[in-house]
Amino acid sequence: MERAITWYSRAANASDPVWSPQAHLRLGAIYQGEHGERYQHLQKAQEHYRACAEQGVAECSRELERLAQFPALAIIAAQAGSPSEGHRIATGITERGAITPPGPVVAASPSAGTSAEVLSQQAIALYARHEPSVYKITVYEQLAGDLKPLSLGSAIAIDSFRAITNYHLVAAGGIPVSINSEGEFIRESDVLIWRVARTDPRRDLALLELVDPHQELNFTNTMKPYDSVQVGERVFAIGAPAGFDKTLTEGIVSALRRERGVRLIQTTAPVTYGSSGGALFDAQGRLIGITTKGVQAGGHFNFAIAADEVQAFLAE
Missing domain, CATH: 1.25.40 (Serine Threonine Protein Phosphatase 5, Tetratricopeptide repeat)
Incomplete structure (x- = not known):
């Protein structure tokens, strides 16, 4: 070499x-x-x-x-070995791709305003900022010229041509497709066709890339490390439950867990069929996880793969 x-x-x-x-x-x-x-x-x-x-x-x-973009600059900073850069690696990535510490999570006080209206405005702002970067994914199998749906889920774009989703959505093969249209009529340019670039069955992650190099994605690349996530903090999920595209749900962090060495965030924000592969954000709009599954067993327990696992997956 x-x-x-x-x-x-x-x-x-x-x-x-x-x-x-x-x-x-x-x-x-x-x-x-x-x-x-x-x-x-x-x-x-x-x-x-x-x-x-x-x-x-x-x-x-x-x-x-x-x-x-996310997360390669963190690796470059790590190679540089600067203490200040090392600190920034652990704390997140800005919208422009530069690594900067996220602001501290400050609990609201009555004087700062804790009314339902204030909380509602916070949710509205978060959705407006991140909704464009979450895409509904339908995986199709091609049979004798016809397309048959195999699975339904979501994906979160991490740069202008790549997105992260769950491995279990693409495990059976097929062609992942999204329709990125806000109007009643769908144009040819609204149809996004993906290729599966990489997979990680252990983490239940898959990297998607746009087939058409001329199409571009809206994307999110601010994140919050797993070690900074706190049980009890307010979180929001955006996905496509039951195929309803770009749906916002709310909850709290119920617990921080590990399964086969993979860091997971348990949450009360619902994760149902179609939500898998979507995004879980903290109240400041930082990505903390990729929603992956809901378990109904004497209750409803929902899980997201920590954003740190996405960084590790992309860096390997």
Whole structure:
């Protein structure tokens, strides 16, 4: 591999309009971790992707965007080893992709206003901010030219062309499809077709990518670490229960649990068929989990996969 890096570096530094950008692309992939952690250096990957993106290679632009969004900048900061950057890694990611600490969760006091109207306005603002980034997913099986629905769920977009959903929604194969239309009539451009890029059965996570490179997603990339989530805090889920797209439900954190080593958030916010793969937010609008299942056994217990597990999944 060292020899390959040497030759790719020579080609990248040459002035050849064909081989130079392709060499930068290959070096970007190597340093992004294509050949293991030994050669991984995300800052160098970013430099090479930027170099070939400036030469007009669309694939490099996409890979550069991956590194600029959730959660790759956290990994770059970790490699830099700065204490201040390390602190920011543990606390969240801003809308622009820069890592910054989320503000402290401050309990409302009577003087600050704890009326139902204030709480309602908080929910309204959260929904308006994050509803566009949650998509209903229908997985279809193609049979003799016809499409047969296999499963129904939700997904949360994490950048302009990728989204996270549950593995169990795509485990049987098929074609994931979303319809992103607010009006009565559906245009061809409103239909989003996904490919399954990666899966993690243990975490029950799957990474989706848009098939059409010209389509773009609204996305959320602010998150709150699992260790900062508190039992009793107010949370909101957005998903497609029973196929009702972009539905907001409310609850509290009931418990913090682990199942087969996976960090889970138990909540009273309902998670029913169609909600799987949706988003769970704290009251400040930070993503804390991916809704995954509801269990009815002497009660109704609902669970979300902690956002930290999503970061770990994407970083592997």
